[in-house]
Amino acid sequence: MNLQLLVWNNMKSQRKRPCNTMVATKLNLMELPMEILFDILKRVPAKSVCHIRCVCKILLSIVDSPSFVTLHSHFLLNPDSHVPPAPPQLILRYLQPLYCCPTSNQIPTLHSLHYDHSNAQGAQLNARDILQSSNPSKYSLYFVFCNLFCIKNRRDHALSFLINPLQGEVLRLPPSQKVCGPYSTVDFVWTGMGFDSITNTYKILRVTEILISKYPTTVEVCFVSQVLVLGTSEWRQIPSTPPVQGLLHCSQNICAYGDTHWFVNYTREGIQGKIHILSFDFKKEEFFWIPNPYILPDPTWQLHLINFRGSMAIVDASSGMNIEIWVMKDYNKKQWMLDYSINIHMLELDPQFEFIGAVCCEWEHGILFIDEPATITLFLDLRQPVVTRNLFKRPNKDCDLVSERIMSLNGSLFSLKNYANLVQAEEPATYSNWTEGEASGNNFFYLKYRGFRF
Amino acid sequence: MSTSTDNNASITQESGPSAAVQDIQKKIVVRTADGEVFNLKEEVAMEIDIIKTFFQEDSISYETVMPLPNVEGWEMVKVIEYCTKHVELKHKVDGYKERKAFQALFVQNLSTKSLLALTNTANYLEVKYLLDFLCQAVSEQIKNKDVDYVRELFGVENDFNDEEYEQVKAEAPWAHENLNNDLH
Numbered sequence: 303m304n305l306q307l308l309v310w311n312n313m314k315s316q317r318k319r320p321c322n323t324m325v326a327t328k329l330n331l332m333e334l335p336m337e338i339l340f341d342i343l344k345r346v347p348a349k350s351v352c353h354i355r356c357v358c359k360i361l362l363s364i365v366d367s368p369s370f371v372t373l374h375s376h377f378l379l380n381p382d383s384h385v386p387p388a389p390p391q392l393i394l395r396y397l398q399p400l401y402c403c404p405t406s407n408q409i410p411t412l413h414s415l416h417y418d419h420s421n422a423q424g425a426q427l428n429a430r431d432i433l434q435s436s437n438p439s440k441y442s443l444y445f446v447f448c449n450l451f452c453i454k455n456r457r458d459h460a461l462s463f464l465i466n467p468l469q470g471e472v473l474r475l476p477p478s479q480k481v482c483g484p485y486s487t488v489d490f491v492w493t494g495m496g497f498d499s500i501t502n503t504y505k506i507l508r509v510t511e512i513l514i515s516k517y518p519t520t521v522e523v524c525f526v527s528q529v530l531v532l533g534t535s536e537w538r539q540i541p542s543t544p545p546v547q548g549l550l551h552c553s554q555n556i557c558a559y560g561d562t563h564w565f566v567n568y569t570r571e572g573i574q575g576k577i578h579i580l581s582f583d584f585k586k587e588e589f590f591w592i593p594n595p596y597i598l599p600d601p602t603w604q605l606h607l608i609n610f611r612g613s614m615a616i617v618d619a620s621s622g623m624n625i626e627i628w629v630m631k632d633y634n635k636k637q638w639m640l641d642y643s644i645n646i647h648m649l650e651l652d653p654q655f656e657f658i659g660a661v662c663c664e665w666e667h668g669i670l671f672i673d674e675p676a677t678i679t680l681f682l683d684l685r686q687p688v689v690t691r692n693l694f695k696r697p698n699k700d701c702d703l704v705s706e707r708i709m710s711l712n713g714s715l716f717s718l719k720n721y722a723n724l725v726q727a728e729e730p731a732t733y734s735n736w737t738e739g740e741a742s743g744n745n746f747f748y749l750k751y752r753g754f755r756f
Numbered sequence: 757m758s759t760s761t762d763n764n765a766s767i768t769q770e771s772g773p774s775a776a777v778q779d780i781q782k783k784i785v786v787r788t789a790d791g792e793v794f795n796l797k798e799e800v801a802m803e804i805d806i807i808k809t810f811f812q813e814d815s816i817s818y819e820t821v822m823p824l825p826n827v828e829g830w831e832m833v834k835v836i837e838y839c840t841k842h843v844e845l846k847h848k849v850d851g852y853k854e855r856k857a858f859q860a861l862f863v864q865n866l867s868t869k870s871l872l873a874l875t876n877t878a879n880y881l882e883v884k885y886l887l888d889f890l891c892q893a894v895s896e897q898i899k900n901k902d903v904d905y906v907r908e909l910f911g912v913e914n915d916f917n918d919e920e921y922e923q924v925k926a927e928a929p930w931a932h933e934n935l936n937n938d939l940h
Contacts (some may be wrong), residue, residue: 337879
């Protein structure tokens with residue numbers, strides 16, 4: 303018996319524990335075993351992780367290491383982590399005339415935005431310049447994934463970029479192979495991004511809806527699905543296509559839980575309602591349907607699919623009486639819960655504000671809407687028992703600030719810098735020759751940090 | 757809460773193993789680094805993997821006092837407290853609020869250094885859910901606090917010179933605004 307104990311003692315004393323704390327009752331952070339430090343830091347939201355970098359050199363090297371970034375991102379994307387939601391980073395995209403040429407085309411700039419709601423006088427939006435690009439009308443937004451968003455060139459579907467605005471990174475995505483034959487045309491291209499936790503890779507999905515002319519007058523619709531693994535240069539065609547026949551009208555797209563989801567207008571067999579959520583599983587590389595919480599109203603102008611506190615949520619303003627927020631609490635079981643029901647009349651909204659066509663996303667303490675003309679932004683603060691709201695009106699038309707869009711980015715440390723095709727975003731010497739710059743992506747440039755207020 | 761007359765079903769139990777046992781709860785004895793001795797109920801002791809392995813895999817009799825040379829007395833008290841509550845809540849259907857309230861109290865009076873020591877102990881003792889909870893609690897303390905606050909809280913020395921520090925800070929300027937340094 304005694305011998306057993308001795309052997310046991312010997313074995314156990316070799317367990318990882320810094321020997322200078324054998325009898326200490328207090329510990330410093332840096333004395334913890336590395337695996338525990340990683341475990342703690344992976345749970346810290348991205349913004350705070352940026353502070354940790356500045357604390358000391360060891361923490362800087364830990365936080366910047368690719369293995370930590372991977373760990374942090376995986377934890378964030380895993381639906382089982384139950385990560386307490388971190389406030390999202392708002393990115394404002396608005397048009398600004400070129401400094402040298404005030405009457406010229408306006409260029410969109412991206413800004414990190416903070417909504418200062420503590421000011422009793424009224425809201426203030428504090429913006430910091432991040433990124434500028436050329437000619438806005440040529441690009442539209444494909445999707446937002448964690449801290450990245452993807453834009454495409456409207457004329458040329460093959461040209462698309464993945465942007466990490468907060469770190470000023472722009473990645474050009476490889477053009478996909480031509481999918482059309484001589485008698486077919488591309489009707490619509492939609493994309494989404496996700497994370498495959500089995501192979502630990504980030505993937506982008508691209509679905510092309512093709513119209514094939516058949517003699518004499520019929521038109522057939524066909525889908526081609528392709529997947530790109532980030533870091534590789536070729537799109538790979540996959541067999542799974544959206545489980546529909548005929549044209550698919552797809553409105554909003556969000557990336558949540560490592561998968562990507564769309565509102566689609568389609569009548570599913572045996573299921574009521576026309577609006578459904580079509581999702582793509584990046585692990586299996588397959589499409590699947592997510593059950594709706596209730597029969598969703600058609601059309602989707604007042605229905606929004608958003609990321610909300612780490613989960614997927616539906617914001618329904620169609621009733622005209624209440625704004626309802628349904629959250630998918632358990633992704634494994636695909637269960638929805640009604641988290642908020644906000645009485646619209648009690649909000650006492652400006653009569654000019656219209657929900658139809660508004661864009662919705664989340665901010666630190668709730669959700670926000672920007673109306674279609676982009677003149678009024680409505681911030682709803684959900685912390686109070688009675689929801690408070692703050693309307694932020696754009697300055698008058700004389701002012702050159704017109705908000706195009708606010709995007710809500712999740713704090714993620716994911717960085718594009720290790721991937722090829724990274725475009726050097728730097729301030730250009732001249733403002734001429736935009737078209738040349740467009741194809742290469744070199745017309746994105748990164749402004750030095752400077753602040754201003756609306 | 758049922759009583760039975762004829763059959764062999766158990767007399768009511770508030771919590772405990774599902775087996776209808778009327779035996780006296782077996783006790784496991786451990787001794788910590790500072791010489792304190794603790795009697796644990798078997799079901800609580802088995803939550804602590806290192807103890808479970810010691811007794812079950814190595815088939816050591818429960819009469820043996822297990823030494824825990826890397827654990828302090830006060831740490832053991834806290835671990836036992838948490839594991840006991842965990843076992844109790846296992847049998848409750850909707851213990852969510854109670855668990856949250858308990859967890860808040862559990863860390864309330866712990867200094868940061870004690871919290872870190874306890875985290876280390878939970879790792880050593882191999883109690884996964886306690887380790888997860890404590891790591892989360894530590895991360896909550898770091899969240900949304902600026903650099904100086906984190907340094908002070910964790911007793912870390914700044915080994916950057918001014919220039920280096922400004923450079924590192926400038927790599928993510930958007931992160932260094934709108935902070936909340938309240939102690940809560």
